[in-house]
Amino acid sequence: MLLLSECLEMPPCESYSDARENENVTLNRGIWAQAFAASSKRDADFTTMSGVPLEPVYGPDDGEFPGVFPYTRGPYASMYRQKLWTMRMFAGYGTADATNKRFHELLAAGGDGLSTAFDMPTLMGIDSDDPRSLGEVGRCGVAVDTIDDVADLYNGIDLATITTSMTINAPAAVLLAMFVASAENGGTPRAKLGGTLQNDILKEYQAQKEFVFPPRQSMRLVRDTIAFCTSEMPRWHTVSISGYHIREAGSTAAQELAFTLANGFAYVELAKQSGLAVEEFAPRLSFFFNSHIDFFEEIAKFRAARRIWARWLAGRYGAADERSRQLRFHTQTAGVSLTAQQPEINIVRTALEALAGVLGGTQSLHTNSYDEALALPTEAAARLALRTQQVIAHETGVANVADPLGGSFFVEALTDEMERRAETIFAYLDELGGGSMLEGVIRGVEDGWFQSEIADAAYDFEKRVNKGTRTIVGVTEFFEGNDAPGPELLRITQQDERRQLDRLARVKTKRDESAVQASLRSVARSATDPELNLMPDLINAVRCHATVGEVMAALGESFGHHVEVPRI
Amino acid sequence: MATKILLAKVGLDGHDRGVKVVARILRDAGFEVVYLGLFNSAEGVAAAARDEDVDVVGISMLSGAHLTLGPAVVRAMEAAGLDTPIVLGGIVPNSDLAEIMAAGIAAVLRPGASGEEIVETVTSVVKARS
Numbered sequence: 001m002l003l004l005s006e007c008l009e010m011p012p013c014e015s016y017s018d019a020r021e022n023e024n025v026t027l028n029r030g031i032w033a034q035a036f037a038a039s040s041k042r043d044a045d046f047t048t049m050s051g052v053p054l055e056p057v058y059g060p061d062d063g064e065f066p067g068v069f070p071y072t073r074g075p076y077a078s079m080y081r082q083k084l085w086t087m088r089m090f091a092g093y094g095t096a097d098a099t100n101k102r103f104h105e106l107l108a109a110g111g112d113g114l115s116t117a118f119d120m121p122t123l124m125g126i127d128s129d130d131p132r133s134l135g136e137v138g139r140c141g142v143a144v145d146t147i148d149d150v151a152d153l154y155n156g157i158d159l160a161t162i163t164t165s166m167t168i169n170a171p172a173a174v175l176l177a178m179f180v181a182s183a184e185n186g187g188t189p190r191a192k193l194g195g196t197l198q199n200d201i202l203k204e205y206q207a208q209k210e211f212v213f214p215p216r217q218s219m220r221l222v223r224d225t226i227a228f229c230t231s232e233m234p235r236w237h238t239v240s241i242s243g244y245h246i247r248e249a250g251s252t253a254a255q256e257l258a259f260t261l262a263n264g265f266a267y268v269e270l271a272k273q274s275g276l277a278v279e280e281f282a283p284r285l286s287f288f289f290n291s292h293i294d295f296f297e298e299i300a301k302f303r304a305a306r307r308i309w310a311r312w313l314a315g316r317y318g319a320a321d322e323r324s325r326q327l328r329f330h331t332q333t334a335g336v337s338l339t340a341q342q343p344e345i346n347i348v349r350t351a352l353e354a355l356a357g358v359l360g361g362t363q364s365l366h367t368n369s370y371d372e373a374l375a376l377p378t379e380a381a382a383r384l385a386l387r388t389q390q391v392i393a394h395e396t397g398v399a400n401v402a403d404p405l406g407g408s409f410f411v412e413a414l415t416d417e418m419e420r421r422a423e424t425i426f427a428y429l430d431e432l433g434g435g436s437m438l439e440g441v442i443r444g445v446e447d448g449w450f451q452s453e454i455a456d457a458a459y460d461f462e463k464r465v466n467k468g469t470r471t472i473v474g475v476t477e478f479f480e481g482n483d484a485p486g487p488e489l490l491r492i493t494q495q496d497e498r499r500q501l502d503r504l505a506r507v508k509t510k511r512d513e514s515a516v517q518a519s520l521r522s523v524a525r526s527a528t529d530p531e532l533n534l535m536p537d538l539i540n541a542v543r544c545h546a547t548v549g550e551v552m553a554a555l556g557e558s559f560g561h562h563v564e565v566p567r568i
Numbered sequence: 569m570a571t572k573i574l575l576a577k578v579g580l581d582g583h584d585r586g587v588k589v590v591a592r593i594l595r596d597a598g599f600e601v602v603y604l605g606l607f608n609s610a611e612g613v614a615a616a617a618r619d620e621d622v623d624v625v626g627i628s629m630l631s632g633a634h635l636t637l638g639p640a641v642v643r644a645m646e647a648a649g650l651d652t653p654i655v656l657g658g659i660v661p662n663s664d665l666a667e668i669m670a671a672g673i674a675a676v677l678r679p680g681a682s683g684e685e686i687v688e689t690v691t692s693v694v695k696a697r698s
Contacts, residue, residue, distance in 0.1 A: 120579070120580035134640075136581075136631055136632075140631050210580075210582045250589075336585075340679045341680055459592045474680075486661070486662060564605060565605075566606070568588055568601065
């Protein structure tokens with residue numbers, strides 16, 4: 001028998017093709033076919049509208065296949081034939097009660113996962129009654145101060161079956177503690193909880209800018225959450241490594257890809273340093289990408305991301321199992337592509353961006369609402385955004401075949417180009433870190449390198465828009481209709497802020513103050529010893545109804561605070 | 569002499585793409601730009617405006633807190649004895665425009681404003697005040 005590698009060195013002739021036929025089971029198609037046969041299938045008709053039967057995937061027998069290393073064509077052999085992507089709609093505004101109502105509406109409308117948006121004070125780890133929170137409470141997300149708010153937020157939702165994503169970073173460990181403690185108060189053990197903590201602090205310094213502690217201290221909290229979840233919450237995704245915000249802040253597609261994966265490598269090295277084996281934690285890392293308006297570039301980016309992750313996890317980090325090498329990701333359509341002018345056009349943009357996410361093989365998807373360049377979405381606008389996904393899933397037929405663009409000369413070349421550009425950036429960071437991606441990324445943050453790269457790219461894009469080399473419909477051309485009255489917008493009233501302040505005051509008068517203070521002292525003490533895992537102390541403090549702001553202040557005593565040097 | 573502008577993010581909002589792009593547009597148009605960075609209080613903006621002796625102040629917020637923080641900056645500037653015009657950039661719905669302008673904000677720049685529009689707006693509020 002000829003080995004495949006020997007075959008490839010032989011000139012194409014009769015014996016070469018014969019050998020290939022005989023080797024079928026060792027070829028990628030054989031590996032794929034076995035995995036495909038073993039997976040369950042959803043109950044749907046996989047034919048075209050006119051009745052043409054469709055294969056689950058197309059391509060040459062020795063080509064790449066979904067579910068086969070390096071996973072360029074998808075992490076799973078069966079992709080959407082087994083299960084459609086999760087339609088996970090991001091929501092949060094006002095008080096926990098109001099957001100809970102929106103969650104129930106989204107689930108009733110056919111959404112199948114929850115994603116929580118927190119308000120600015122919560123993201124910054126301060127309380128609603130902090131003077132800095134004035135005017136921001138419940139404004140662009142839900143206000144959470146204590147475990148009581150978390151209980152209201154997920155009231156009536158079965159946390160053992162509905163997965164929950166929490167978009168929180170600097171205080172992520174504190175919110176995780178609240179979620180665990182609240183679920184256990186409601187009778188769901190932590191081991192049964194499924195969901196995702198964003199917990200990606202690196203991109204906060206680079207792009208989103210909702211940081212609190214300095215980078216190295218923040219990374220200790222990330223390490224503690226990874227270690228805690230690895231041993232106690234097997235269904236939980238510990239970090240959602242996010243390119244979304246990097247892109248929104250102005251990066252190019254290749255920078256989004258490279259910075260995000262470099263951050264991922266940094267978390268892998270961090271967890272390995274703490275003594276965990278890569279196979280223990282890597283399967284619980286997930287990714288979160290932006291789907292912008294340049295259709296094919298986005299698809300190429302998603303495909304390149306899977307290939308790079310697989311190659312690095314197998315090659316550099318020695319991951320022995322498939323699950324550690326498979327990159328799985330959530331997608332959100334690009335908020336920054338939405339326009340305040342003729343906002344209805346945003347419905348079209350979002351549909352195209354969502355389609356790119358699906359053709360790129362996303363595992364879950366959030367579609368933006370058309371009114372989001374003006375305000376937080378109304379219920380009707382959020383429902384329309386969900387309906388957009390349902391049209392793609394159930395009417396267009398694009399979910400019938402895995403990686404339908406694989407093999408396109410253009411898409412394959414663009415995928416290779418994305419990978420090549422990302423590798424150039426990895427080489428720079430690896431050198432910056434003296435052979436450590438963890439050190440390279442942290443230094444890049446501390447030096448402001450990422451921040452400058454992103455700002456440069458944002459300005460470059462703006463110049464092209466201003467010069468007219470990039471057209472934005474309704475903004476740079478095609479203005480008819482811009483004067484039409486806009487849609488009815490969601491109003492967050494000052495009343496929500498007052499209600500939250502009242503609620504926090506009530507919790508503070510009811511709680512056992514000496515227990516709170518003791519629990520906070522314990523948090524502060526443990527923070528000074530980097531060998532300790534902080535999660536047990538955090539869970540204890542939030543159980544005592546300590547607030548997010550109080551716990552963060554206790555950590556800050558020894559962690560200090562990060563101040564960004566202002567650069568244009 | 570070049571027109572001097574102070575640019576700042578006010579409040580807890582970290583979205584700084586817009587303000588940085590505006591800073592570069594104005595710098596390239598010949599303005600002297602002082603960028604104060606993230607997480608400024610209204611009082612901090614007023615103190616910097618006084619210390620830097622600027623001709624105009626630009627504040628950026630995309631968090632929906634403009635009806636609270638916009639007027640707060642106006643009051644802090646008044647308290648510091650300054651009548652420097654203030655331009656607010658960010659996501660401001662039509663229905664909030666009248667209230668923002670009545671509170672003493674000189675101009676509002678919203679999503680999609682072109683480089684030309686930004687330069688014109690800032691130039692005209694400075695001219696109107698002098």
